[in-house]
Amino acid sequence: MITSDERSILQAARTLAAGKLVAIPTETVYGLAADATNGDAVAGIFEAKGRPHFNPLICHVSDIAMAGRYALIDPLSRKLMDAFWPGPLTLVLPLRPDTHIHPLVAAGLETVALRMPRGIAGKIIAALGHPLAAPSANTSGKISGTSAQAVADDLGAKIALILDAGPSEVGLESTIVKVDGDAVLLLRPGGLAAEDVEAVIGQKLQRMDQRAAIEAPGMLASHYAPAAGVRLNVHEVRHGEALLAFGPTRAINAQAAAAHLNLSETGNLREAAANLFDYMKRLDRLGSAVIAVEPIPFNGLGEAINDRLVRAAAPRVPPIAELEQIK
Template sequence: METYVWDVRNYVHDLSTYPQIAEIIAGFKEDELIAIPTETVYGLAANAKSAAAVSKVYVAKGRPSDNPLIVHIYSQKQMDFIENIHPAAQQLMDYFWPGPISFILPLKKDSLAEQVTAGKETVAVRMPEDKTALQLLEIVGLPLAAPSANLSGRPSPTNYEHVYEDLNGRIHGIVRGDDSHIGIESTVLDCSSYPFRIARPGAITASMLEEVVAGCMTEADYTSDDAPIAPGMKYRHYAPNSPIQLVDGGISSSLQVDRHTAVVGPESIRFLVTGGTFYPLCQDEQDIKGASANLYDVLRAIDHNKEITEIILSGFKRDEASQALMNRIDKASAGK
C-alpha cells in the first residue's frame, strides 16, 4: 500500500485548518506511523504510550531493538511520564526549548511503552521548534516517539523526498512540511547524573549550555558500544551506499580522481580537484552550519549517481563548532 502524503506547507500558520488534519490525528490514535518535519531532520512519529505503535517503528526502519527513541512534546506540562527533573536541567529546558536539544531524564515506571527506552529507566525528551511539528504535537495531544524517518543506517532525511524514498509503502503517511534547516539530529544531554554530559553532539554545544548554567557540564563522554543510552551512539549511521574515505582536516593540495569518485567538501576547494564529480557541502571551511544542513542531502544525491563507487570527503577542523558535523561524518565513514 502506498504511503499517504499530506502537504501542509500552506497551512503552517494554523495547521488546524488543514482539510485532512482529522486523518492525521486518527492515524496517530490508531497506532499508525507518520513521518513529520522538524528543524533537525524528519522524524518517524508514533504514539509513545502504545507498545503496538512503537514496535512498528523498529520494524519499518529495520532498527536494532536496543537503540532507544526520543519522545517529542509540545509543552512541559506533558511530561507526566518523568520522575523528577534536576533544577539545572529545568533551567536549560526553559532556556533552549523549543529547540534542537533532547534531555535524558528518569522515567516513571510503566508510563511509556517499554520499547521507547529499550528497557532503560531513563528517556530522552525533546520539544522541537518547527512550527508544523509543534502544532501537530498539540493537536494530537500525545507524546510522540520519533527517530529519524529513514531506513536504519541510511543518511537521515531532511526533506519529504528523502522520507518517501526510504519508507514509501512501509509507513502510513508523511506530513510534508518545510525542509529541515539544521540538518543534524538534536544534541542529547544526559541529565541522569550531575554534572551533565553530552551523549550525542548537536547544534547546541557544551559551551552554550555552560553559558546558561555555569558548571553544569563534565568533559566525560560516551565511547562504549554497549547499551547505548541515546540514538546514534552504537551503530554505523548516516551512510551512503558507496564507502567514504575521510580526509581529516580537509583537502589542502591537488587531488586527481577517476570518474567513479565523488569528492565532497566546501566550494572553496573545488579548484584543487581534477576528475570525478564534485559535490559542494558549503561555501568554505568556516561554514559549519551550511555543511551540516546539506550533508545528508549531498550523500543521498551521490547515491542517485550510479557511476559513483567511492566518496572522498574533505573534513573540517575538529573543534566544538564542528563536533556534531564531524560526529556524523565519522559515523558515515565507519567500517562497522
C-alpha cells in the same frame, strides 16, 4: 504526501491515534512518528526502519508540562529546557515509575530521551495528547531524511501519512545531553552547539567514549551511512570518487572526482549542517564506490557534522536478517 498546514494537524493526530505511522517535519530532520504509549505502533517504527530493538527512541513532547508527566526533571535539566525548548536539544531523564510510555521506547533502560520540537510537530503532539516516539524517518543506519521526498523514496510504502514542510531547517539530529550528578554528559553532538549548552550550565560537557553503552539514539558506531564507502579528511581525491567538499579551497586532484557538491562555499558550518544529509544522499545516488570528504573543523556545529561523518565511515553493521543467519 500532504502539505503541512493547520488542516493536516488533525489528520495526522487521527492517524497516530489509530496506531499508524506518520512522517512529520521537524526543525532537525524528518521523524517517523508513532504514539509513544501504544506498543504496537512503536513496534511498527522498529519494523519499518529495520531498527535494532536495543536502540532507544527519542520521545517528543508538546511542552514542559507533558515532559514532567513522564520523566523526573532535575533543576539543571529544567534550566536547559527553559533555555532551548522548543529546539534541537534532547535530554535523557529518569522515567517516572508510573509512566505510560511503552517500554520499547526506552529499550529496557530506566531513562527516556525527551525533546520538544519546533513548528507543526509540537501542534500535532498537543492535538494527540500523547508524546510521540519519533526517530529519523529513514532505514536504520542510513542517511537521515531532511525532506518529505527523501522520506517517501526510502520508506514511503511503509508509512500511512507523510507531511511535507519543505527542507529541514537545521538538517542534523538533536544534541543529546544527560545530567549525571554534578556532571553533564554529551551523549550525541547535534544541531545545538556544545558551546551554547556550556554557556547556560556554566561548565564543560563531558564527552562520551564511543565504546560506551548505548544510552540514547544515534550512539551506534556505524550510523547515517550511504551505500558508498566514506573516506574522511581527504587532502587528495582519487580518480572516480565523489567529492563532498567544504569551504573555498579544494583538495588536490579535485578535478578527478566523478561529481562533487560543496556543503558551504564560504565555510559556514550552519549551512554545512543543513546540507549534509541531502548532499550525501545525492552523491550516493550517482553510484561512486567512495565518497571523499574534505576536512571540516570541529568547532561549533562542526563537532556534530564530524560525528555523523565518522559514523557514516565506520565498518557497517550487518542487517538484522544477516545477523540472524550468522547465529
